[in-house]
Amino acid sequence: MALINGEQYKASLAKLRPNIYKWGRLIEDVTTHPATRLHVESVSHSYDAAFTEEAGIFTRTSHLTGQKAHRWNTLMTSAEDVLANSQMKRAQFHRTGTCQGATCAGWTALNALWAVTYEADQEYGTAYHQRIKDYFALVEDNSYALAGALTDAKGNRALGVAQQPDADSYLHIVETRPDGIVVRGCKAQICGVAAAHEIICVPGSAHTEADKAAALAFAIPRDAAGITIVETRRPSDSRDEEEGWDSPKAGGITQAFLLFDDVFVPNERIFLCGEYPYTGVFLHYFTAIYRSAIGACVAGQGDVMIGAAINMIQANGLKQKTFQEKLSQMAINNEITYGIGLGAMFKGAQHPSGIWIPDPLLAHVNKTQVATLPYQTKVLAQEISGGIAETGCFPAYQDFQSPEYGDKLVRALTAGIDGKERAKAARLVEWLTVGGGIPGCMHGGGSPEGAKLVVRKSEPWDHFAEYAKRIANAGKLDA
Amino acid sequence: MALINGEQYKASLAKLRPNIYKWGRLIEDVTTHPATRLHVESVSHSYDAAFTEEAGIFTRTSHLTGQKAHRWNTLMTSAEDVLANSQMKRAQFHRTGTCQGATCAGWTALNALWAVTYEADQEYGTAYHQRIKDYFALVEDNSYALAGALTDAKGNRALGVAQQPDADSYLHIVETRPDGIVVRGCKAQICGVAAAHEIICVPGSAHTEADKAAALAFAIPRDAAGITIVETRRPSDSRDEEEGWDSPKAGGITQAFLLFDDVFVPNERIFLCGEYPYTGVFLHYFTAIYRSAIGACVAGQGDVMIGAAINMIQANGLKQKTFQEKLSQMAINNEITYGIGLGAMFKGAQHPSGIWIPDPLLAHVNKTQVATLPYQTKVLAQEISGGIAETGCFPAYQDFQSPEYGDKLVRALTAGIDGKERAKAARLVEWLTVGGGIPGCMHGGGSPEGAKLVVRKSEPWDHFAEYAKRIANAGKLDA
C-alpha cells in the first residue's frame, strides 16, 4: 500500500490520539479544527497529486520496493532526486500558497540519517543503518507524513546544552532501558506536526561530549504517550477562524512547541543515542540537502506574490506593462534562490551510503539569499499593489455585508474590477506580505548567521591570498 | 481655553454622535471600544504632554492669540516650527509606538490651506483666507483634534475624476445653496478619524477644469449629519480585542473609509470650491510640509524597533555588542529619513502668507527613502531578535495560562529572562514588523512613484548636461 489519496490520508490522521492544543484548548480533530485544518488540506493535496498529472513530481519509484511511493517516503539518491524535491516544493506553493510542512523536514532528516547511521555504524559497530532501512519500509508501507523536529527550546543562548539551568531546554535522555529510552524536554517551532503521523526527532545543533544526553535521533508517533503539542500563533491567525474572505483558505502551515514528558522510545526507532560527533555530521548533511531546496520554497511563494500583484494591477484598472520592471525583479529574486539551489545539487556528490549530498557551500550561500531576497520581493508586491494591500487598510468582510453601508463599501473599492473581488485580491497580498502567509524566511530552517559561518569555514582564504600575491608580484622589478 | 488635558479631550470626544462602525457594528463609544480606544489613548497622551516636560514640543505660542496652544492648533511659520512638528512625531512614537493620527494630517492641511487661500483670494477675489483664520480661532479655542482627509476612493486608476462610472468615487458637490454646499462621495483610508473632533477635507490629487466639482476644501464635524465612518482592518487587529499580552496596548492608529451621503457644509467652513488650479497648489504645499516631517515618524518607529531588538538580545541571553553593527545600521536608517527632512526644512522658504514651505525636492526625495528604509530596519529587527520574533512563532497568551502545560511553555521560552517577559518582548517585535504596528511607509502619505515624479520635474537636467559637455570638451584638441 504505497500510495494513498487525500481522503485516506485524512482518515488516518483522524485516528490519532488528540494531543494538540491552541488557545489553551484541546483540538479534538486536526482535520476540521480551523487552527490546523488548512495545513492538513495542504498535505492532503500532496497525497492527491499522486493521481494527477503532477504524479511525476509527487511520487518516485521506491528504492526499497521498486514500487511507486509518495516522494516523501523515498530516498534521494541523485541530483535529479533533490531537484524533484525542489520542484515539489515550488508546486506546493503554487497550489496552496504555503509550504509542505509534514512532507518536508522529516523526510529530509531521514535521508540525512541514512548517511549518518551508515557512518556511525562503521565507527561504533552499531546497527542503526538497518533500523533506518526498516523504518523507511514502515513509512513507505503506511504512506506516512513525517514532521522533522530539530530546534530545541535552547534556553539561554550564551550557555551550552549541559550548562542550562533547566535541563529540559534540550530534549534529552532521562533513562535507558533494555528495550528503549525515556526522553524529556522541548522541541520548539516545529513545522507541520499537526498534519503528520510521525515525528522525526533529530539534533538541532552540533553537540559535544558534555551534551551526550541530547545527542539523539529517533522516530516517534505524533500521539505517543507523554507528548503534548501546543500550536503557535501566526500573524493575523485568528482570521482563519473567521468566516469570510479576509484570509485566504487555500492552505496553511502550522508550527508547534512539542513537550516531551518522559516519553518512551523503543530501540528499533532509535538512530543515534549518545554518538555526539555525529550530531554535527547530521546537521552538515541535513542542511546541505535542505538549504539547496529551500530556494524553491521562497521561489514558489514569490511566484504567487507575482501573480497576486498582477491581479492587483488589473483590479486597480492599470496595465501590467507599467509595472513590468518590478515584476521582473520579483521573478529574478525567485530564480536566484531557485537557481543557486540547483547549482548546489549539480555540484554535489553521492555519499557511500547512496544518498546525494548537494554542495554545502552553495547550499549555505543560498540560505543567505533565502533570508533576504523574499523581503525585497514582498516590498515590490506591496509597492505594485497600492495602499489597500500594503497594510490591508480596508474594511472587514463583515462590513461589506452591512445592509446600511456594505454596498457603498463595495462601490468604494470597485476599480478595475468589482469591489468584492478586488478586496479578495488585496487580502491575498496582505496575507502573503504581512499576514499568515509570510514565509519566515530569515530564521526558518536556521538563521543566515549560521550559514555565513559555513561560508567562512569553506572558502580557501589562504589560496585566494596566494593567488593575489602571485599576481601582484608577477614580472615586477624589485628595485 | 487653549489647553486641555487628556481627560478633557476624551470627555469632549465622547459627546460626539456615534457614526463609526467596525465588524459591521456601530461603535458606541470610541474612547472605550477596543477598535478605537488605543488611538484615542495615543492622542490623549499628546494632550497631556502640554503639562509635562515635553510641553515645549507639544505646545506653541498661538499666532492668533499669543497664548499657549496645542502645537496642532497653531501655524508653522518657520523652519523651527516644522522641526518641532518632526520632534513631536518622533516623541509620539517613542511614547506610544504609533503615529499621531488625529493631530497630524488635518493640522498640516490647514497650514497648506493658509497659503492656498491667500493666493486664491488674490486671483479670484474670494474671501477664503479670512475663513481659515476664523476657523483656526475656533480650533484653538476648542483645542480640536483634526483628521485630514485627502485620498478619494478613486475608482478606476486609469480614468480621470470626471470619467468615473461611479461619481461617488471622488467626494464632490451635488448641490450649491446660498448658505453652503451639499457633498457626496467617499474618502478612503483616512487616518485618526476616530480620535478627531473635526475632519479637514481636501483634494487628494491635482484636478482639471472637468473635475471642478471635486475641487473642494472644507472642515466638517466628525459627526455631521450624513457621514458614516467604517474602520478598516489592520494586520492582527483582532488581537486588540483579546485579553493578554499578544499585542502591545500602549497606543494604536485607526484608518477609516468616510462615506459622505449628501452632507451639508456651511459657507464659513468652505476654503476651496471649484478653484481647480489650486488643488495642485494645495498638494504642492501640503506634501512639502508633510514629507519633510514623515522621516521623523519612521525614525521614531525605528527607534522603538532598535529598543525592541535590544530587549530581545537581552531576553535571548546575548550581548548587545554582538549585534552592534546591525543596530547601528538601523539607527543610520532612522537618521537618514529624519536628517533629509531637516535638510528640506532648512532649505525651505517663507510663503508670503506667513507659513514655512520646506524645499519640495528634498521633501520628496525623503519620501522615496521613507518608503524603503523602514523595510530594511524591520528586517534587521527580525534578524537580531531571532526566530520567535520573526513570525510570532510561539504560543498564544491563553496557552501560557493553561494549568496543564502553561508552566512548561514559560520554561521553554525562558532564556536570558523569564519566559513570560521574553514572550512580551518578542510580541512587540512581531507587532512592529508584521503586526498592527507596521508603518505603512510605502503608500502612506502618498506613493514613492509620485515623489519620483517631483524629482523628475525638479532637477535641472539640461544644466547637468551642459556642465558635463563643458567639462568633456575643456582644453581638448579637436583635430
Add this chain to the structure above:
Amino acid sequence: MALINGEQYKASLAKLRPNIYKWGRLIEDVTTHPATRLHVESVSHSYDAAFTEEAGIFTRTSHLTGQKAHRWNTLMTSAEDVLANSQMKRAQFHRTGTCQGATCAGWTALNALWAVTYEADQEYGTAYHQRIKDYFALVEDNSYALAGALTDAKGNRALGVAQQPDADSYLHIVETRPDGIVVRGCKAQICGVAAAHEIICVPGSAHTEADKAAALAFAIPRDAAGITIVETRRPSDSRDEEEGWDSPKAGGITQAFLLFDDVFVPNERIFLCGEYPYTGVFLHYFTAIYRSAIGACVAGQGDVMIGAAINMIQANGLKQKTFQEKLSQMAINNEITYGIGLGAMFKGAQHPSGIWIPDPLLAHVNKTQVATLPYQTKVLAQEISGGIAETGCFPAYQDFQSPEYGDKLVRALTAGIDGKERAKAARLVEWLTVGGGIPGCMHGGGSPEGAKLVVRKSEPWDHFAEYAKRIANAGKLDA
C-alpha cells in the same frame, strides 16, 4: 597534433601578418609589444596547463578524434562540459587575474553554430553543419585560439541595421562569388583578438529579412587580407608600458575594433549567409551557454579581490578576523554568480545536434547578477584595503627610486609589512577595482537590460496570476 604548449603557441602567433595597431602605430609582434603581450601570456598559460595538474580542466577528449585536445577546441555535449568551461574560467582568473579572451567567445560561438547549422540545414537544405565539423577538425588539428566577434559598431541605436546611414556600421556582404563572399564593416570591442589565430564572426543581434546582408557567420584568419585591427584603451593602460610595480604584470586582456575592408571569405568557412531567422536562434544558444559560464569569470576575479584584500589587511598590520564579515560577503557574491550558472547548466538540455544548452532563464538571471554583484565586491575590497588602495593614492614607482626621498616614502608606506611590498599589494587592489583589471561586467557579453528582456519573455506570468486567483478565492464565502 592536438596539444601544443605555450611556447609553440606563441611561435605560431608570431608568424601572423602584423595588422594590429595601438597609439596610431603598427604592433610588429603581439607576443612582445606591451599593449598585447600580457594577454598573449595569459593564453600561453592556458596552453601550458595541458601539461600540468590542471590538465583535467584545460583539456578534454575530442568529440571528433577521441584524442586529448585543448578544451577550447572541443564540443560541450553535457552539463559537465559546461561546468568544466566554468572551472577553466575561474582557474584562469586565479592564475592571471584576467579572463580567457582568445579561448572563450570564439569557442562558445562555434558550439552554438554546431546546433544552429544543424537546424538551418534541415530548413534550408544547406550543408553548413558539415562545414562546422570540418572547421572544428582544422581547429583541433592546429590547436587554434579563437576570438569571437559578435558586436557590430551598430551606429545609431534607434535605427535598425538596414536603416543605418553608414552601411558599414554592421558587418555585411558586399559581393557574392562562386567560391565565397566579400564582406565589409566593423566589429567593435572584440576581446582577445591579439592572442587569437582565427576570428569567428557571428551576428550580434537578431536580424530581420531587411537585414539579410548582415545575417552572417564565418571563420577567418586574424591576419586575412583586408582586416585592420585597432586595440582600445583600458583604464590606466599606459602603466603596462611603464617599468616598475604600478601595474601587475601577470596577465591582461585586449579589446579591439575590427575593420573589414572588402575581406574575402571562402565558402568552406561560411556557416550562415542570409538565413536571418537563425541569427536569433544563434544568440539564444550562444547566450545560454555564455551567460551560464560568466558567473565563473566574476567569481574568479572576486576570489582574487578577496585575496588582494586579505593581503592589504596584513600589509596594514591588522587581523583578517576584523574584516571577516566583509570578506564573507565578497565570497557570497562570488558564489552566487558561480552557483546560478551551475543551476542553469543542471537545468539545461541536450540539443539534437549533441551540444548542451543550459537553461536560458537561469543563464540570463545570472547575467543580471554578474552585472551588479562585482561592483559590490569591488566596493568591499576598497573598504577593507583602506585609503591608499581606493584611488591608488600614493607615489609612483619612480618616486620610490628617488635617491633624495625614495627611502622616506618606503618608510612612510611601511605598516604591517615593508613599504614596497605594501605598495605592490595596494596597486593590485587599485588595478582590480579602478584600473586595467576591472571586469567590464555590466555590458561585457551583453547588457543586463537584454537579459531582463529574456526574463520577461520566459516567465509564465499568466500562470502566476492564475495560482494567485485560485488561492485568493479558495474556500471563501461570496456573500
Add this chain to the structure above:
Amino acid sequence: MALINGEQYKASLAKLRPNIYKWGRLIEDVTTHPATRLHVESVSHSYDAAFTEEAGIFTRTSHLTGQKAHRWNTLMTSAEDVLANSQMKRAQFHRTGTCQGATCAGWTALNALWAVTYEADQEYGTAYHQRIKDYFALVEDNSYALAGALTDAKGNRALGVAQQPDADSYLHIVETRPDGIVVRGCKAQICGVAAAHEIICVPGSAHTEADKAAALAFAIPRDAAGITIVETRRPSDSRDEEEGWDSPKAGGITQAFLLFDDVFVPNERIFLCGEYPYTGVFLHYFTAIYRSAIGACVAGQGDVMIGAAINMIQANGLKQKTFQEKLSQMAINNEITYGIGLGAMFKGAQHPSGIWIPDPLLAHVNKTQVATLPYQTKVLAQEISGGIAETGCFPAYQDFQSPEYGDKLVRALTAGIDGKERAKAARLVEWLTVGGGIPGCMHGGGSPEGAKLVVRKSEPWDHFAEYAKRIANAGKLDA
C-alpha cells in the same frame, strides 16, 4: 587686498620655492606642469568667481575686517555659512568636475581651531586663540589658499602613535626652542597642496598623553625649508600628460605625501602643542563641519555624472525618457547626501567662540552615505552610457588621427552624434567612474567605520530599550 583674481593667484603661487615632485622629478612650476596645473586651474576659477554672478557663493563679508573676502578666508558663524560652503563645493564640481582641494580642508581646519583654541586657552591659560585671529588676518590679507594636512603616515595600524617603530610615522616635535618648534615626520595623501600657499597641519586622530609629541596644530608656508612634497598617482593619471581628448582637462585634484625634515615653526603659527585632549576635540569639530558639507561634493560630482550620462544617451541616438528612472535614482542619491548634510547644519549649534558646529550624529550618518551612494551613482552612469563608456573600451586619441584608419574609427563610433564628439562624451564617463575623476568617497575625509563609531557613541540605546519596554508591557495582564 582681500580679493584677488585667478591670474594674481597663479602669479603668487609661481613665486613659491619648487619643492614638489612627481615621477621622481622636481616640478619647476606648479601652474604649468601637467601633474599639477589642472588643480591650479580649478582653484584659479574659484578666485575668479569672486567677480562673477557666483560671487555670493564664493565670497563672504569678513568677520574680521567687514570687507568682502574669499569665502575660504572667512569664519563660518551660522548654519547659512556652512550651507554656503556646501553650495560652493557643489558649484566647484559643476564647473571643474573635481573638488576644491586647496580651498577646502585647510579652511575647515582653521574654523575648528577657532573653537579649539578658545577652549584650550580657558583650560591651559594659553594664548592660541589670539594667534588664530592674527593668522586669519594674514590669510585674508593675502587671499591665501590653504591645504589642510590631517592624515599621518600612521605606520602599523595595530599600534599607537608612541609605539611605532618609526617615530616619523606621525608628524611630531623633535625640538622646542624659545621662538618655536622643530617638527619631523610624514603627512600622507594630502589634498590640494600643489595649489596652496600654506599648509594647516592638524592632528589626524585623537591622541593620548603618551602621544603628546604628535598633539600639534600649526600653519606653515608650503615651501618652508625642510618640506619635501611628493605627488601621488591617480587612476589613468598619465593621460593628463598626453595631448588629445582621452582625459578631460577642465580641472583636477592633487594628493601628496608631505615629508617634514626638521622643519621650524615659529611660535605665532602654533595653535596646539602638546595639549593632547584637544586633538579629539579638534576632530569632533572638524568632522562635524566637514562631513556635513561633503555630501555637496559627491552631489556635485553626481550632477556631472547625470549630465555625462544624458550626453551619452543622446550620443547613442537614444531618448532620455527611456533612462529617466535611472537618472532620477542618480539624482535621489545626490540629494540624499546633500540633504542630510543640510539637516546636520540645521540641527547644529553655535559654539561660544562664534563658529557654527553642525550636528555630529547627522554629519557622520552622512559620511556613511557619502561612502556608498556615489558608487551606485557610478554604476548607473555606466549602465546608461553603454559598453564603450564602462571601461573606456575604444581606441586612443592617437588612433583617431591615423591617416590609414582614423576616419574609419570615427565612422565606427558615430551614432547619435559624430564619432569624435561621442568619444569625448564617453571618455568623460570613464574619467568620472574609473578614471582620474573618481571621488575617493570611501576613505577620503575619513573612513565610514569611524563615522559608524560616532553613530554608536551618539545614539541613546538605553532610552530606545526603555521606550520599547514601556510599550511592550503597557496595559498587559501579567497573569
